[in-house]
Structures are given as structure tokens and as C-alpha cells.
Amino acid sequence: xxxxxxxxxxxxxxxxxxxxxxxxxxxxxxxxxxxxxxxxxxxxxxxxxxxxxxxxxxxxxxxxxxxxxxxxxxxxxxxxxxxxxxxxxxxxxxxxxxxxxxxxxxxxxxxxxxxxxxxxxxxxxxxxxxxxxxxxxxxxxxxxxxxxxxxxxxxxxxxxxxxxxxxxxx
Amino acid sequence: xxxxxxxxxxxxxxxxxxxxxxxxxxxxxxxxxxxxxxxxxxxxxxxxxxxxxxxxxxxxxxxxxxxxxxxxxxxxxxxxxxxxxxxxxxxxxxxxxxxxxxxxxxxxxxxxxxxxxxxxxxxxxxxxxxxxxxxxxxxxxxxxxxxxxxxxxxxxxxxxxxxxxxxxxxxxxxxxxxxxxxxxxxxxxxxxxxxxxxxxxxxxxxxxxxxxxxxxxxxxxxxxxxxxxxxxxxxxxxxxxxxxxxxxxxxxxxxxxxxxxxxxxxxxxxxxxxxxxxxxxxxxxxxxxxxxxxxxxxxxxxxxxxxxxxxxxxxxxxxxxxxxxxxxxxxxxxxxxxxxxxxxx
Numbered sequence: 001x002x003x004x005x006x007x008x009x010x011x012x013x014x015x016x017x018x019x020x021x022x023x024x025x026x027x028x029x030x031x032x033x034x035x036x037x038x039x040x041x042x043x044x045x046x047x048x049x050x051x052x053x054x055x056x057x058x059x060x061x062x063x064x065x066x067x068x069x070x071x072x073x074x075x076x077x078x079x080x081x082x083x084x085x086x087x088x089x090x091x092x093x094x095x096x097x098x099x100x101x102x103x104x105x106x107x108x109x110x111x112x113x114x115x116x117x118x119x120x121x122x123x124x125x126x127x128x129x130x131x132x133x134x135x136x137x138x139x140x141x142x143x144x145x146x147x148x149x150x151x152x153x154x155x156x157x158x159x160x161x162x163x164x165x166x167x168x169x170x
Numbered sequence: 171x172x173x174x175x176x177x178x179x180x181x182x183x184x185x186x187x188x189x190x191x192x193x194x195x196x197x198x199x200x201x202x203x204x205x206x207x208x209x210x211x212x213x214x215x216x217x218x219x220x221x222x223x224x225x226x227x228x229x230x231x232x233x234x235x236x237x238x239x240x241x242x243x244x245x246x247x248x249x250x251x252x253x254x255x256x257x258x259x260x261x262x263x264x265x266x267x268x269x270x271x272x273x274x275x276x277x278x279x280x281x282x283x284x285x286x287x288x289x290x291x292x293x294x295x296x297x298x299x300x301x302x303x304x305x306x307x308x309x310x311x312x313x314x315x316x317x318x319x320x321x322x323x324x325x326x327x328x329x330x331x332x333x334x335x336x337x338x339x340x341x342x343x344x345x346x347x348x349x350x351x352x353x354x355x356x357x358x359x360x361x362x363x364x365x366x367x368x369x370x371x372x373x374x375x376x377x378x379x380x381x382x383x384x385x386x387x388x389x390x391x392x393x394x395x396x397x398x399x400x401x402x403x404x405x406x407x408x409x410x411x412x413x414x415x416x417x418x419x420x421x422x423x424x425x426x427x428x429x430x431x432x433x434x435x436x437x438x439x440x441x442x443x444x445x446x447x448x449x450x451x452x453x454x455x456x457x458x459x460x461x462x463x464x465x466x467x468x469x470x471x472x473x474x475x476x477x478x479x480x481x482x483x484x485x486x487x488x489x490x491x492x493x494x495x496x497x498x499x500x501x502x503x504x505x506x507x508x509x510x511x512x513x514x515x
Binding site (some may be wrong): 048107149 | 452496502506513
């Protein structure tokens with residue numbers, strides 16, 4: 001099942017379903033339509049889990065993000081990206097909750113263009129802030145089973161059943 | 171400026187042919203891939219232009235093989251073999267010069283090793299050089315120099331040399347603006363200046379004099395750098411060799427240390443640094459401006475034979491293999507296995 005979005009093509013060879021989650025084409029059945037909610041790029045369904053996938057080739061947010069532009073002192077680049085990734089996941093989870101499609105563990109995979117060390121640092125921060133796991137004694141289930149941040153080389157080295165490649169964008 | 175190093179069957183190396191940047195040269199690689207050896211060979215070649223020691227004698231003192239048998243520096247193989255090191259350099263007038271030391275595994279003493287090349291021209295053009303070893307010597311300075319000079323103690327000569335360099339008195343005349351700026355950065359970071367009393371170093375600040383034995387080892391490193399800048403050892407045309415600056419250094423101080431090394435490069439100091447540390451490497455990457463000259467060198471072992479190879483890049487992102495990044499990659503891999511099991515594989 002091949003999905004092409006944001007300049008990448010990923011083949012989910014063992015998925016039951018996979019689709020562009022932030023679909024903007026109203027003609028498609030997977031049209032997102034909830035503009036108040038942020039959306040991850042791809043959702044894939046495996047027999048035993050869901051994958052939420054966000055692809056981000058990081059550029060300076062001040063070039064396109066009004067919130068960043070308005071308050072540079074509060075958000076450094078790292079903090080901005082962390083917030084961006086965090087709320088994408090949470091909003092996507094809410095959307096899927098409303099769809100009654102959170103009946104399997106959800107793994108959050110962020111495909112970024114950083115080196116492994118920076119990705120590790122981002123992962124540690126996201127892990128705490130999503131948060132991953134059953135963080136309250138009152139919870140009966142976690143909403144994020146895991147979160148991983150990796151670059152294209154590492155993705156392809158590890159996820160051999162989901163080969164990814166960059167594609168030329170128009 | 172040191173331009174290249176060629177090695178044949180020397181210490182850990184079979185063959186190595188590596189070109190250097192006139193500015194900053196950073197060496198990464200796993201343990202046992204010869205990073206420090208490269209620095210020691212080049213340092214030796216620079217040092218003899220000032221100390222006037224023979225190249226073979228100095229290299230023997232800097233590497234300190236067992237019983238000071240220089241032939242033991244030849245790469246160990248089953249049969250008798252010969253080895254060599256050759257260093258090329260661009261002189262201040264633009265001319266080039268090189269020297270080559272050849273020896274065999276049976277060479278017992280330095281005077282039996284063969285030096286060739288433009289040795290006269292090499293020695294006529296002195297280059298100030300500093301080798302900062304991993305282990306701090308500043309706190310152990312009292313008595314060490316006289317002990318080293320009179321007794322046969324088992325220390326590589328770089329340890330005695332660095333103390334000698336630190337003890338050099340200040341240059342005559344006022345300190346120029348650029349060096350003054352660097353000294354101020356260091357003073358702010360370590361909250362004081364370095365003073366010497368006899369053979370002992372102290373950090374002087376408002377509270378008085380604090381002996382180096384009571385000073386955090388990271389600050390001793392900053393103190394050493396302060397002395398070398400203050401006494402004019404690190405001036406344009408000199409060469410700085412620093413083996414793993416990150417040792418005992420708080421990661422927060424690395425930005426400052428790297429900033430100073432980059433400024434030294436911009437003043438005309440050729441810098442050679444080995445590291446295992448991601449933060450240090452990344453700080454160099456972040457501190458590099460378009461006009462800076464920097465080379466990243468990766469030393470690694472060839473699969474199967476174990477032979478040491480190298481690759482060089484003008485950009486950190488282009489360095490392949492990168493042992494430091496691969497370590498983080500391995501952590502990511504194991505983390506995913508732990509949390510996602512076999513999904514996607």
C-alpha cells in the first residue's frame with residue numbers, strides 16, 4: 001500500500017489500510033474536514049496497531065508560522081517543532097477517537113531530516129510531553145503506545161517492511 | 171601550515187594518506203583507530219622546528235614504546251617489516267617542504283632511523299606548537315619538570331611539553347585586541363585569571379588564589395588555554411593539537427571552548443582536535459562561517475581486514491562513516507525494538 005505525500009513515498013507492505021490523513025481533497029472519502037484540528041500526514045493500520053506518521057523537513061518556522069513570528073522569545077526552533085509535533089498527534093488522536101478508530105495501540109513515528117542525536121533528543125522530549133504510556137494511575141490505557149523520531153536512512157534501516165524514499169515534488 | 175601526512179606501516183596504520191585543512195581539523199573514530207597517533211606525529215614534526223631535537227628521538231619520546239625501542243612503532247606483523255611517516259607543509263613564503271622518517275621493526279635506537287626530505291628547510295622555519303593531552307597536567311606541575319628532566323619516568327613527552335608551554339612567560343608588549351577578547355571570554359567562564367607561583371598554578375579571583383588541585387578539571391583546561399593565549403604560544407602560524415577536549419568539560423562550556431578554537435583559527439592558528447563527543451562536533455558545525463576552513467576526518471576499520479581507512483569532508487553532514495552518529499542510531503534502533511517489538515521488520 002503506497003502513500004505519497006510531502007515529498008516522500010512510503011510503501012506499507014504489511015498494512016491493512018494506509019491513507020493520507022490530512023487529505024484536503026473534498027472529493028476523496030478520506031477528506032479530513034475538521035479545520036480546527038491539526039492532522040498528522042499519514043495513518044496506517046496494521047493488524048495489531050495504528051501508525052500515526054508525521055513527515056517534516058524542518059525549515060525556519062518564522063518563514064511560515066504566524067504564531068512563531070509573533071512570539072520569538074517564547075518559542076525557540078526546538079520548542080516550536082516539539083509543540084508542532086505534539087499537537088499534531090493529540091489532535092489526530094481526538095479525531096480518530098471521534099471516528100472510534102483507536103481500538104489498537106497507537107505508535108507515533110516522526111520522519112525528520114535531523115541527525116540521529118538531535119532526533120534522539122526530540123524523541124525524549126516528545127515522549128514526556130505527548131505523553132507516551134500510562135502516565136496516570138487513573139488511566140486504563142495509554143493513548144500513545146510509543147513515539148519514535150528518525151531520519152530517512154534510519155527509517156529504511158529499521159522499518160524494512162515500510163520502505164520510504166524521497167520523490168520529486170512539482 | 172601542515173598540508174598532509176603519509177604513513178606506511180606505522181603504529182596502528184597500514185597505509186594512510188590524508189590532507190589537512192589550513193584551519194580546523196576534527197578527527198572522529200572509534201577507539202584504536204589512530205586519531206591520537208596522527209596528532210602526535212604531526213606535533214612531533216612541528217616541535218622539532220623549535221626544540222631542534224632529532225625527529226626520530228622526539229617521536230620516540232612522544233610515543234614512548236617499551237624500552238624506548240623505536241622499531242616497536244612499526245606496525246606489528248608476523249615478519250620483519252619497515253615503516254615510515256612523511257609530513258608535508260607549506261612554509262610562510264608559500265614554498266612547500268616535507269620530511270620523511272623511515273625505520274624497520276629491528277631499528278633499536280632513534281639514531282638508526284633514516285630521516286630524508288628537505289630537513290634543513292624544515293628546521294629553518296620554526297612553527298610554534300602545543301599538544302594538549304587528555305590527562306590534565308596543570309595540577310601536577312610542581313616538581314614534574316625537574317623530575318622528568320632528571321629521572322627516567324614513564325610519561326610520554328607531551329605531558330612534560332605542555333607544562334613547559336604553560337610556564338612560558340608572557341610576550342613583551344600589550345596584548346592585542348583579538349587575544350584580549352578571547353582571554354576575557356575565558357576569564358568570564360572560569361571566573362578568574364591564572365597566576366603562577368613557583369611551579370604551582372592558581373586561579374585568582376575576588377576570593378583570592380585557588381590552587382589548581384582544588385579546581386574542577388574542566389576549569390583547569392580553560393586555564394591552560396588562557397595561559398597559552400596570554401603567553402603568546404598560540405599566535406598566527408602556530409599549531410594547536412588537542413586530544414579529546416571534551417574530557418571533564420561540562421557540555422555547557424563547549425560552546426565557549428569551540429568559539430575560542432574557531433577564533434584562534436581565524437587568527438591563523440592551525441587546529442587539530444580529536445573527539446568522541448557529539449556536542450563538541452555539533453558546536454563546531456554551528457560555529458562555522460562560510461569563510462572558515464574546516465575539515466572533518468573519520469577514521470574507521472575496514473570490515474574483514476581491520477585495516478584503518480579514512481574519509482574526509484568539509485561538512486559534518488557529509489561525513490561518512492560517522493561513528494558518533496552511528497552510536498545514536500543504534501540507540502534509536504534499540505529503543506524502537508523495545509517499544510514496538512518487530513513491527514515494520
